[in-house]
Structures are given as C-alpha cells and as structure tokens.
Amino acid sequence: MQQKVFEHRLPNGMVVLGEPMPWLESVAFSLLLPAGTHNEPKNRLGLSGVTLEMCQRGAGPYTSREIVEQLDFLGVERSSSVTTFHTSLSMAAMASVLEPTLEIAAAIFRQPHFPEQELEEARQSALLELASIDDDPAQKCFKELKRLRYGELFGRSSLGDEKGLAETTLVDCKTFQKDHYHPDGAILSLAGNFHWEHFVATAERLFGDWKGNALAKHPKVVSIPGNSHLEHDSQQTHIALAYDAVSYNHAEYYQGRGLVGILSDGMSSRLFAEVREKRGLVYSVSASSHSLDDCGSVLCYAGTTAPRAQETLDVTVATIRSLGQGIEPDELKRLKSRVRTSLVMEQESSSSRSSQMAYDWAYLGRVPTRQELLKAIEALTCESLLEHYRQYPPRRWSLVTIGPEPLEFADAVSQ
Amino acid sequence: MQFRSEKLDNGLEVIAEINPEAFSLSLGYFVKTGSRDETPDMAGVSHFLEHMMFKGTEKRTAIDVNRELDDLGSQSNAYTSEEQTVYYMSVLSENQHAALDLLSDMMRPALRDEDFQTERQVILEEIAMYDDQPPYGAMERAAEGYFGDHPLSRRVLGTKETVAQLDPDSMRTYHQARYAPNNLTLVAAGAVDFDQLLLSVDELTRQWKPSTAGRSLNQPVPRNEDIAMVHPPATQQYTLQYSPGPGYCDENRYVSRILASILGDDTGSRLFWELVDTGLAESAAIFTQEFEECGLLCAFLACAPEQHDENWAMIQKILNQGKEAPITARELELAKNKICSGMILGSERPSNRLFSVGNAWTIRRKYETIQSASEHYRQISIETVQKEFESLADRTKVIVSVGPEG
Numbered sequence: 122m123q124q125k126v127f128e129h130r131l132p133n134g135m136v137v138l139g140e141p142m143p144w145l146e147s148v149a150f151s152l153l154l155p156a157g158t159h160n161e162p163k164n165r166l167g168l169s170g171v172t173l174e175m176c177q178r179g180a181g182p183y184t185s186r187e188i189v190e191q192l193d194f195l196g197v198e199r200s201s202s203v204t205t206f207h208t209s210l211s212m213a214a215m216a217s218v219l220e221p222t223l224e225i226a227a228a229i230f231r232q233p234h235f236p237e238q239e240l241e242e243a244r245q246s247a248l249l250e251l252a253s254i255d256d257d258p259a260q261k262c263f264k265e266l267k268r269l270r271y272g273e274l275f276g277r278s279s280l281g282d283e284k285g286l287a288e289t290t291l292v293d294c295k296t297f298q299k300d301h302y303h304p305d306g307a308i309l310s311l312a313g314n315f316h317w318e319h320f321v322a323t324a325e326r327l328f329g330d331w332k333g334n335a336l337a338k339h340p341k342v343v344s345i346p347g348n349s350h351l352e353h354d355s356q357q358t359h360i361a362l363a364y365d366a367v368s369y370n371h372a373e374y375y376q377g378r379g380l381v382g383i384l385s386d387g388m389s390s391r392l393f394a395e396v397r398e399k400r401g402l403v404y405s406v407s408a409s410s411h412s413l414d415d416c417g418s419v420l421c422y423a424g425t426t427a428p429r430a431q432e433t434l435d436v437t438v439a440t441i442r443s444l445g446q447g448i449e450p451d452e453l454k455r456l457k458s459r460v461r462t463s464l465v466m467e468q469e470s471s472s473s474r475s476s477q478m479a480y481d482w483a484y485l486g487r488v489p490t491r492q493e494l495l496k497a498i499e500a501l502t503c504e505s506l507l508e509h510y511r512q513y514p515p516r517r518w519s520l521v522t523i524g525p526e527p528l529e530f531a532d533a534v535s536q
Numbered sequence: 537m538q539f540r541s542e543k544l545d546n547g548l549e550v551i552a553e554i555n556p557e558a559f560s561l562s563l564g565y566f567v568k569t570g571s572r573d574e575t576p577d578m579a580g581v582s583h584f585l586e587h588m589m590f591k592g593t594e595k596r597t598a599i600d601v602n603r604e605l606d607d608l609g610s611q612s613n614a615y616t617s618e619e620q621t622v623y624y625m626s627v628l629s630e631n632q633h634a635a636l637d638l639l640s641d642m643m644r645p646a647l648r649d650e651d652f653q654t655e656r657q658v659i660l661e662e663i664a665m666y667d668d669q670p671p672y673g674a675m676e677r678a679a680e681g682y683f684g685d686h687p688l689s690r691r692v693l694g695t696k697e698t699v700a701q702l703d704p705d706s707m708r709t710y711h712q713a714r715y716a717p718n719n720l721t722l723v724a725a726g727a728v729d730f731d732q733l734l735l736s737v738d739e740l741t742r743q744w745k746p747s748t749a750g751r752s753l754n755q756p757v758p759r760n761e762d763i764a765m766v767h768p769p770a771t772q773q774y775t776l777q778y779s780p781g782p783g784y785c786d787e788n789r790y791v792s793r794i795l796a797s798i799l800g801d802d803t804g805s806r807l808f809w810e811l812v813d814t815g816l817a818e819s820a821a822i823f824t825q826e827f828e829e830c831g832l833l834c835a836f837l838a839c840a841p842e843q844h845d846e847n848w849a850m851i852q853k854i855l856n857q858g859k860e861a862p863i864t865a866r867e868l869e870l871a872k873n874k875i876c877s878g879m880i881l882g883s884e885r886p887s888n889r890l891f892s893v894g895n896a897w898t899i900r901r902k903y904e905t906i907q908s909a910s911e912h913y914r915q916i917s918i919e920t921v922q923k924e925f926e927s928l929a930d931r932t933k934v935i936v937s938v939g940p941e942g
Contacts (some may be wrong), residue, residue, distance in 0.1 A: 198877075
C-alpha cells in the first residue's frame with residue numbers, strides 16, 4: 122500500500138497533484154475548473170456545457186478536427202463533463218505521450234477559438250442530448266430529483282433547458298469562459314507512470330502564466346424535502362429517493378459511508394437481500410453517498426413493474442430504517458474487507474486515482490492516503506455506526522417517481 | 537507475463553495468464569452455453585440459470601453465497617450471452633483458494649424450487665426494464681430477422697412467455713448437460729499461483745462427470761428485410777442494421793474492426809463528423825459483432841424522427857461509397873493507434889485480461905498477448921481495408937426501425 126502523493130501550488134492558485142504508479146504503462150489526468158452550472162445566468166441554463174463543447178471545437182494551434190485527430194493519433198481516451206460546481210476534462214494515455222496530451226488540454230481551457238460557424242452544431246448536439254433523456258426514465262428520474270432537492274440554483278441539470286440552449290450566443294460562451302475558467306481554484310491531478318519534477322515543469326510551462334481572479338463564494342446548499350411524480354407510459358415505475366446524510370468533508374463521513382455500504386455494497390447488502398433476493402421485487406436497487414458542497418445525501422434507486430412499486434418503496438424505506446435497529450458484526454466485517462480490497466485494486470487504474478485525487482482536493486483541500494482511509498474504516502464499530510445513525514437519522518426525504526401511477530410516501534413532503 | 541494451460545482428467549481446462557507483479561487476480565468459469573444452445577421453448581434458460589447459480593448449493597445457502605462473495609472483498613458478477621455464460625471474481629492473491637472453492641461450488645447449484653419462483657420475478661423485472669429502454673427490442677428483432685431459423689436468432693433473456701413456462705426440472709436437465717467439466721474452462725489472470733490453482737481445482741471438481749455437450753455450427757443464410765416497429769412513448773427514432781461480417785475465428789475480423797472504427801466509431805470517424813459533431817444525430821455508429829462461426833457488421837442511429845430519413849441516407853452513403861471515397865492512409869493510422877492504445881490501457885486491470893484471454897481460448901483455442909494482438913492490427917494494409925470497404929455495398933441487410941409512429 123506504499124503511496125506518495127505530491128502537491129504543488131502554482132503562484133496563480135492552480136493546484137498540481139501527482140501520484141506516481143510506476144508499475145503502470147499509462148498516465149491519466151483530470152483537469153478540474155471551478156466553473157459549474159450554478160455559475161450560469163438564470164436565462165442561460167446549459168451554458169456551461171455548451172461553453173465546454175465550444176472550447177473543444179478549436180483551441181490553440183488546433184482546429185476542431187485537429188483536436189480530435191491529434192488525440193486519436195496519440196491514442197488518448199478522454200471525457201469531459203460539467204457538474205454543479207465544476208467543469209472537468211479527463212484524459213488517459215500511454216506514459217510516453219503525456220506532454221503533447223497535456224498541451225491539448227491546456228489549449229482547450231486557455232485558448233479556445235469559439236468558431237462562429239460551429240455554435241449551431243454545438244447547440245443542436247446539446248438539444249438532442251437534452252431531448253434523449255425523455256427516452257431514459259431512470260436518468261430523467263434523477264434529473265428531476267436533483268431539481269426538486271436542491272432548488273433552482275444548485276439543482277440545475279448539466280443538460281440545461283431548451284430555452285437557455287436556444288438563446289445561448291457566442292458572446293455568452295466567451296464571457297462564461299473569461300469569467301469562470303480561472304487557475305485560482307483549478308486542480309490538475311495526474312496518476313500513473315511519470316516523473317514528478319518533469320510534470321511540475323510542464324504544468325508551470327502550460328499554466329504558469331494563466332491569470333484570473335478568485336470567485337465569489339456561493340450561498341450554502343440546503344436540501345429541500347418534497348415529492349413529485351412524472352407520468353410515463355412504461356411497464357416499470359422508477360423510484361429515486363434521497364435523504365440527508367453527512368457530506369464528504371464532514372468529520373464523520375466514513376461512519377455515514379459505512380452505513381450506506383451496509384445498505385448497498387455487495388450482494389449481501391441489506392437492500393439487495395431484502396428487495397431483490399427475498400422478495401424478487403426488482404432487478405435493480407441501490408443506494409449511494411452524494412455530496413454537494415456541505416450538503417450530504419444518500420440517493421437510492423429502485424425500478425420495478427408498476428403494480429409492485431408501492432411495496433418496493435415501502436420495503437426500501439423500511440430497510441433503510443432497519444439500520445437503526447443495529448449493525449451485525451458480520452456486516453461490518455464484510456464492509457471492511459471490501460474496502461481493503463478496493464483500496465489495493467485502486468492501484469491498478471491510473472484513471473480512477475487521478476479523478477479521485479481531484480475530487481478529494483476539491484472537497485477537502487487535501488488528498489487522504491490509502492493508509493489514512495484504511496485507518497478510518499478499521500476504526501468503525503457496530504456501536505459507532507449505530508450511534509451515527511441515531512445522531513443523523515434519515516430525514517428531509519425527497520422522492521421522485523416516473524411511471525404509470527404516483528406512490529404514497531408520507532415522509533417526503535415539503536416543510 | 538506467462539501463459540499456462542492444463543486439462544484435467546474430467547475434461548475441465550484450466551488456463552492462466554500469470555503476472556506476478558499484479559495486485560490482484562481474477563478467476564472465472566467460462567461455460568460454453570448461451571441462448572444459441574437452447575431449444576425455442578426453453579428460450580432464456582441459460583440466463584435464468586445464471587441467476588440461479590447464486591442461489592446456493594448443497595453446502596451453502598443463497599445467503600452464504602452472497603456473504604462469502606462479499607467476505608472475499610471480491611468484485612464478482614456473471615453474464616450470459618448468445619454463446620457463453622461467465623462467472624467471475626477479482627480478489628487479492630491471498631484469497632485465491634477461497635475464491636476458487638466458492639466459485640467451483642457455485643457451479644453445482646441446488647436449484648431449489650422456492651428460489652426458482654422468486655428469481656423468476658427478478659428475471660421478469662429485467663425483461664420489463666429492457667422493454668422500456670431504447671432501442672425497445674430493436675436488437676432482438678434484428679437478430680430474429682437476420683438469423684431466421686438459425687439458433688443465434690434467440691433472445692438471451694427469453695420472452696415473458698418462455699420464462700413464465702420454464703420449470704426447475706428442465707433447468708436441472710439443462711444444467712447437467714451444459715455445465716459438464718468438458719464444457720467449462722477455468723480462466724485466471726493476474727497474480728495467480730498456477731500450481732496451487734491446479735491442485736485445488738482438481739480436488740474440487742474431481743466428482744464432476746463429463747457429458748456429450750456440443751454445439752452445432754451453421755452458417756446463417758442472411759436475408760434482406762425492412763422492419764418497422766412502433767413504440768408510442770418513444771421520443772426519438774432508433775434504427776439498427778445487421779449485415780454479414782467476419783466471425784470470431786475469421787482472420788478478416790481485424791480488417792472489419794478497423795473499417796468499422798474508420799467509418800463509425802464514437803470519435804473522429806466519418807459518421808462522427810457527418811452526423812454527431814454536426815448535431816444531426818444523438819448517436820450514430822458502425823460496429824462489429826462476432827460469433828463462433830459468423831459475424832455481423834452493424835449500423836445504429838438515434839435521432840429526432842423528423843431528421844431520421846436524411847440521416848439514415850447519410851449512413852447508407854457512408855457505407856456504400858467504397859469506390860468514391862477510398863480509405864486514406866491517415867484514417868488507417870488513426871484507427872490503428874486508437875485500437876492498439878485502447879487495448880493497452882484496458883489491459884492494466886487483470887479483470888479485463890480475464891475476458892480477452894478466456895474468450896480467445898474458449899472459442900479459438902489460442903492465447904494471444906497484447907503485443908501480438910497489436911501486431912495483427914499494425915500489419916493490415918490499406919489495400920485490404922479498402923477491399924473490405926468496397927465489398928460493403930453488396931451485402932444483404934436487415935433493418936429495424938422503432939419510433940413513436942409507424
């Protein structure tokens with residue numbers, strides 16, 4: 122479990138992180154900017170996504186086509202995304218092509234061309250993506266849950282809305298990039314086979330002269346209880362459920378995460394056993410921890426044919442509440458064993474390490490080591506988990522269903 | 537990296553790609569059985585059985601199985617396809633024996649009646665889930681149209697009707713025939729102790745009896761057919777085309793994969809630039825599917841219904857302009873780089889190697905390193921790809937389109 126995480130802060134505020142994994146042939150990096158959907162003007166929902174797309178349609182010395190061709194030539198696997206608070210670009214490649222790959226990434230964020238003739242195409246792509254969610258009820262369910270639970274500002278979807286996308290102009294994109302793509306608060310995290318000193322020198326060359334101001338703080342994120350049903354002509358009803366929990370930056374996060382593990386990690390977890398194995402109610406049921414700044418939630422999903430949906434919801438909620446009756450030593454043992462294994466296996470993937478490091482820094486301002494994590498998990502006891510549950514019981518429920526009929530759930534009401 | 541293989545007296549083959557440097561190892565039983573090996577009235581039994589394999593054995597209850605899987609800290613799962621059923625887990629090397637003991641015991645399930653009835657509900661939920669999802673059964677319909685009477689026309693999940701009719705006794709008979717040691721391969725990848733593995737598996741499977749399980753291979757007789765389906769809740773139009781392509785044992789498959797990448801993969805392909813980058817289609821792709829004795833070249837489109845006809849015409853144009861728009865050297869180079877780099881990046885986890893090594897051995901009886909697979913792609917000439925491209929225009933095709941209106 123030997124591990125070394127390097128940190129370096131450029132004078133402009135950008136943080137550079139590196140974890141050497143010399144046994145791999147690959148490198149992977151994440152470049153995270155503090156620009157998300159909450160930065161969009163109210164009448165331009167979707168602008169952060171369109172801006173990110175436009176940045177990739179020509180930047181630095183490359184045209185739109187050259188960016189794609191060059192990345193394909195280098196054999197780079199990549200993805201980009203926008204969340205409530207961040208815009209990110211992730212790339213993985215063979216170690217030998219790290220430098221030219223980073224050059225392209227830097228150009229995308231720092232020197233986009235914003236070619237006028239491509240805006241219509243970027244807009245059409247975004248509109249199609251937004252429309253396609255109507256054929257994906259499970260995803261639509263979570264989009265609606267986010268809107269309901271976090272409100273207008275923090276509950277925005279990265280897909281935007283039709284009106285915002287239709288009205289977005291090139292000036293909007295340029296302004297968004299100029300105002301929000303800043304080194305201050307940006308994170309570049311690299312994992313894999315590389316030399317730290319070389320990497321820092323490259324980061325300084327590519328980002329050292331980047332300038333930009335710190336962003337104003339946004340208001341506090343607060344969860345909003347309530348429920349909503351979207352009618353859909355389908356065989357299955359999709360259930361998305363959320364309740365309050367401690368957030369990723371909370372001192373007791375691993376207690377909360379442990380409870381979610383007991384609920385949903387593995388085939389012996391309570392939700393899988395009660396909802397699927399014993400009753401055959403669903404094919405798919407799960408729970409996961411989710412944080413938006415200081416606001417933590419547990420998000421649950423279950424999909425089941427409409428006549429059995431009410432029972433599925435009732436059993437799911439009862440199973441969540443069963444945590445309050447105590448945790449079995451066996452359950453805790455399995456949880457610890459899973460964490461230990463996954464921490465070892467994490468060393469097999471540069472991509473998962475680089476994105477985890479960026480996420481850690483964004484939330485905690487530091488990168489916990491595997492040893493530290495292991496220690497926190499080993500310290501969990503059945504008593505401490507139960508005590509945590511009692512201190513932070515599920516509350517402030519939000520429920521969204523999509524399907525033929527709405528469901529009854531008295532606790533998910535607006536307060 | 538070292539490759540080892542052995543055959544036990546009962547016919548069970550054990551193979552491993554050993555990488556002493558790896559942090560973990562992956563183990564899997566590859567069963568040569570899938571929907572193509574079923575009779576029509578038992579459609580879905582392979583997949584249903586796969587679910588039942590987690591429901592306990594003579595020695596273990598269903599709860600024991602699930603708890604042990606989690607106890608080992610493993611990442612474990614199973615899947616069923618037209619041609620195989622695979623059970624696999626990834627564990628730390630200290631757990632090699634425990635994992636093998638559990639996985640081997642699972643291959644001899646109790647198949648209890650009451651579990652059968654509960655699990656049937658889960659399968660019906662799975663079928664309902666896929667029925668609600670794009671492309672709303674178009675893939676299954678295209679396989680039925682293309683393969684006709686050929687066994688590859690059968691649905692992996694079966695249908696609500698066939699699953700409702702299945703009974704535990706016929707499943708037991710099917711299991712006995714198809715899960716015989718001579719129809720199974722134990723595959724391992726990563727930090728494997730092969731000698732220990734052999735000793736353990738020999739002891740654990742000594743009682744297993746071989747069967748006469750086989751598989752009939754026939755070339756399908758491809759047809760031309762246009763099928764329209766209506767799914768009123770859909771908002772987009774989804775169209776899928778199946779044409780003949782090389783199979784998994786055909787040397788020409790490398791050429792076909794490169795061609796599919798040039799014409800229609802998700803970045804930088806001809807389709808990408810024409811339809812996806814321009815915002816005309818939500819998704820447009822050309823890809824291959826390979827089976828033991830035959831294969832497919834497939835095209836897929838998802839877009840707004842009003843833009844469908846024009847987009848589909850563009851896909852046809854791209855597929856059929858072998859003579860007018862020949863493959864360029866640059867396109868070939870980019871496709872090779874993309875494929876080869878993707879293979880190396882994907883191979884860092886032993887769990888990914890498990891499938892490459894297992895599939896190559898169970899279907900082609902070959903072991904191939906990443907270097908030699910890369911070499912296959914690297915040596916393909918532009919003339920060969922061009923020849924394959926020009927032959928596309930003459931291929932038969934089954935097209936299925938599903939959308940909100942007929």
